Each structure stands twice: as C-alpha cells, then as structure tokens.
Amino acid sequence: MSNIKHIDEIISLLLNKLNKNRNPILSRSKWENINRTPFTTLISCILSLRTKDEVTEKASIRLLNKYDTPQKIIKISENKIRELIYPVGFYKTKSKRIKEISKKLIEEYNGSVPNNFNELMKLKGVGRKTANIVMVYGFNKNDYLPIDTHCHRIPNRIGWIKTRNPEETEQELIKIMPKKYWNDFNKIFVKFGQIICLPISPLCSECPIEKYCKKINVKNHR
Numbered sequence: 733m734s735n736i737k738h739i740d741e742i743i744s745l746l747l748n749k750l751n752k753n754r755n756p757i758l759s760r761s762k763w764e765n766i767n768r769t770p771f772t773t774l775i776s777c778i779l780s781l782r783t784k785d786e787v788t789e790k791a792s793i794r795l796l797n798k799y800d801t802p803q804k805i806i807k808i809s810e811n812k813i814r815e816l817i818y819p820v821g822f823y824k825t826k827s828k829r830i831k832e833i834s835k836k837l838i839e840e841y842n843g844s845v846p847n848n849f850n851e852l853m854k855l856k857g858v859g860r861k862t863a864n865i866v867m868v869y870g871f872n873k874n875d876y877l878p879i880d881t882h883c884h885r886i887p888n889r890i891g892w893i894k895t896r897n898p899e900e901t902e903q904e905l906i907k908i909m910p911k912k913y914w915n916d917f918n919k920i921f922v923k924f925g926q927i928i929c930l931p932i933s934p935l936c937s938e939c940p941i942e943k944y945c946k947k948i949n950v951k952n953h954r
C-alpha cells in the first residue's frame with residue numbers, strides 16, 4: 733500500500749498552524765518540576781484515560797510531585813492517591829491500578845517500567861494505547877504509533893482510512909504513514925483534535941488542511 737497523498741505538505745501545514753499551542757500533556761518533557769520518565773509517563777497516561785488534559789495535568793502534578801517512583805507510591809495509601817488525583821475520571825479504579833502496578837513493577841521488574849511493549853501490556857489497566865504512549869514518550873522509541881480518540885477520528889474523517897476502532901486504525905496507519913512521522917503523529921493529531929478538528933462540529937473554516945479532507949461523516953462544522 734502506498735503512502736498517504738500529500739502527507740509531507742499536510743504535516744507541515746499542521747505543524748505551522750499548531751506551533752503556538754501547548755503540546756498535549758503526555759508529549760511534554762516536563763510538568764512543572766516533574767521530569768518525564770517511563771514511570772511518570774505511564775502514570776499520567778493512566779490518569780488521562782477519559783479525562784481532559786487540564787485535569788490530567790493538575791492531578792499528575794499533585795501526585796507525581798512527591799511520589800514519582802513505584803517505591804514512593806507503594807508507601808502511600810490508596811485513599812491518599814484518590815485524594816491527590818481527584819477529579820480524574822474513574823479516580824477510584826485508577827488509584828487501585830496505580831498502586832497495583834507500582835507493586836508489580838517492584839516485585840517483577842526491579843522497580844522499573846519494562847522497556848518492552850508486550851511486558852507493558854501485562855500490567856493490569858494497560859492497553860495498547862498506554863503501552864504505545866510509554867514506548868514513544870517514556871522510552872523515546874520511534875517504532876510505535878499510539879492511537880487515542882483523536883488519532884482514530886481524524887484520519888477517518890480525512891478519508892485516509894476506514895476503520896471501526898483505534899486498534900484497526902493503528903494497524904492501517906502503520907501500513908500507510910511514513911515511519912518518519914510515527915514519533916510525532918500522536919502529538920500533532922491530539923493537539924489538532926483538541927483545537928480544530930473537534931469531535932463535534934469541527935472548525936473546518938480554520939483548518940489548514942481542508943483541501944485535503946473528505947469530511948467523512950462530518951455532519952456539522954463551523
């Protein structure tokens with residue numbers, strides 16, 4: 733299968749347009765004083781599921797400012813984690829998972845996050861998206877393509893692919909997206925989806941790639 737038509741131009745137009753906007757939380761190298769490490773990336777990604785970026789960022793800072801390693805997390809109670817991460821979505825389940833994952837990392841991985849996609853997938857609560865995010869942003873690997881809701885929705889709208897879920901999108905994009913863009917794809921498309929190609933009523937009049945978009949299933953736009 734061939735590459736996406738005009739992909740170099742499309743990426744360049746998106747980068748120019750989005751240049752001034754802040755990067756999505758998971759792709760930032762720092763959150764206040766917290767450095768991005770495989771562990772802080774993993775925990776922030778868990779916090780981000782079904783949660784807005786601003787809420788994820790604040791919760792990440794409250795928790796990881798003091799407790800940025802599995803060794804520190806296992807010393808605090810699940811209730812304490814809940815208090816720190818509230819109001820992220822599913823904060824009760826997430827507190828439990830964060831504690832379980834930290835324990836498992838200590839018991840089975842020498843206290844470190846495994847630098848291996850399949851091992852990451854064995855951690856409870858870690859799916860393909862989170863494992864891919866940790867590989868790309870935690871370990872700076874170029875061979876992974878994290879697909880969240882924006883990365884799934886937008887390529888379908890543009891007409892690059894026709895897929896039913898993020899897993900299928902990942903498989904299809906791997907075939908057609910030039911590898912040089914894998915590392916930045918998530919960062920660019922999450923930002924684009926948060927600012928312009930919104931889930932409901934996208935801002936097509938402000939879109940730099942409108943001429944390349946088939947607007948598949950876009951019923952209302954501005």
Ligand code: SF4
Nearest residue numbers: 929934936939942945
């Ligand atoms: S033209 Fe509209 S639907 Fe298409 S990518 Fe741009 S904002 Fe999204």
